[in-house]
Amino acid sequence: MNEFTVKMREIARELLEKGEVHMIIGWEKGRFPQQSPPAFITSADQIDRLIWDEYCLAGTAKYLLDDKFEHRKVGLFARGCDSRAINRLVQDGQIDKEKLYIIGICCSGMKDSASNETALKCQECTHPNPVVFDLLIGEPVPESDKPERFKAVEELEKKSADEKYEYWTKQFSKCIRCYACRNICPACNCRECFVEQYRVGWQGKQNNLAENQVFGLTRAYHIGDRCIECGECARACPMDLPLMELNRKLIKDMNQLFGPYKASLDTEDTPPLGKYRLDDIEEFM
């Protein structure tokens, strides 16, 4: 058993036994060695299920929405990505930070279940260490700004409009509209998604290129300045759509237009598109 797992179980036991929290969200082993799905621990006798290994791919924070109206505290393990997801949900007014106990984990990256190489989302991660926590496990790992995470977007920008259109139509032709990207995304936290507003009819139910693009582009714009770059959308997509390329294009444009911005490093800063400034550029007016 690795050192982190031992530590995690110790902390979880103490928190549950003291009654500090009623549940701990972490990870456990699935049936296969490459699967470490989320785990929800509610009593001391379940603590030995908790683990930490290189396949803890799924985020823990989005599950906080399931217990939005719970009065007791929830404990959760949070890496850099999870901690920014927590900030995202707090900033969006979805959850109350006072009702959380955040156990930070300094993360050295996960492996992709299929290829067994470092997961793409971890290769592109700029904040492996938690940005908010009550307690920290491990020593902070080195961080870098990773400008190479925009490389795919830069390559796409070199293409002509027709080539870009061809690229994205090919991608969205594959989409089966399972909505895994939306459901796993911490920035997708609307109580009712535009997709489900069936009486308004923003989104038709047919699976075709037009409807798939409406979904993909609307979602990308809707999370535009709130994307925390956790990469969960692209990881969850069963059809391997490079969804982070869309998000990164918006982030890159915003960095150029409004100055460098990384979403949800804290809960104070307002996202660029939600902020009104007299000196905002107005090149379209």
Added chain:
Amino acid sequence: MKTITKANMMDAIAILAQDAQVLVPMTVDGISKFSLWGSEGTLAFSAVNTLLPPKDSLFPQTEKMYSYQVENQTITSLDIHNEAKQQIIFGIRPCDMQSIQCMDDVFLTKTFVDDFYRVKREKLITVCIGCNKTAPTCFCESMGGSPAGHGAADIQLCDLGNSYSIVAQTAAGQAVVEKWQGLVRDEEGSVPEVSCTLKVDAQGLPAQLSKMFNHPIWQEVSRKCIGCGTCTYLCPTCYCFDIDVQNNGNEGYRFRCWDSCMFSDYARMAGGHDPRPSKNERIRNRFLHKLEYFNERYGKNLCVGCGRCLTKCPVHVDITLFIDKVKEVSSIESVQL
């Protein structure tokens, strides 16, 4: 036994493609699925299973049912789209073959015959290739199937290394084999034995589950579900659909499209009431449909053990672990009794 070499197999498919749409396992833009022979992509006959099942050749994700035109409140034209072309699914795996049998039960038996499905099914020939290896996530044997082959396929092939053995199992299959004269030869050989490494005990599940509707197990298994439709849309047997209309001025069409019981609007009724308001009820419905209700109505599981859902679920909700859990619960409860 009758065999055909792998090299000749390509010619055999080309013969069939002369007067039918032949669908073969292919990798197209990184996604393995059944695609038209001769279209862009790489053949994937050696893959254990395709990511997308061949379900949509009989039951498309979106299907136009009829088109209409209206003038002065009178219908001026109405076209019902229930014609089908001859299709051959070449290289379907035994689990997916079983899924077609499940869909046959739903769309063709028990009083209602679905015409849109029937026309396609009547013009479908299936050539099943037995698996000579299984993936760690395969468990068709536990669900009543076998990786070696499926009795309902028109033709059953087995991979012998350099060639395939051929058994025509129906008259339609026999007619196809006759077209391959000159390519087929007689050869001694034996079909390799294969077995799934993943095994679950599904014996007696429907009866056990029928007593567990209000069991706390649902809360436990649904907790990690994120409520997306990946499991249902990759499932070879999920057959739920919704019907809607696309109206443009005085013309339009009615269509049906796949629906998913994992979605929040799936069971929502007029007036807004939803009898399955959370993932707890939705997961329960999905698992009970697969393992209890379908058994009660049609005498077979609606899970064929292909393993797609437990491979691709973003948070690894695993139906085989659920079955294990049900067995644990029932053994504990019978001890308590």
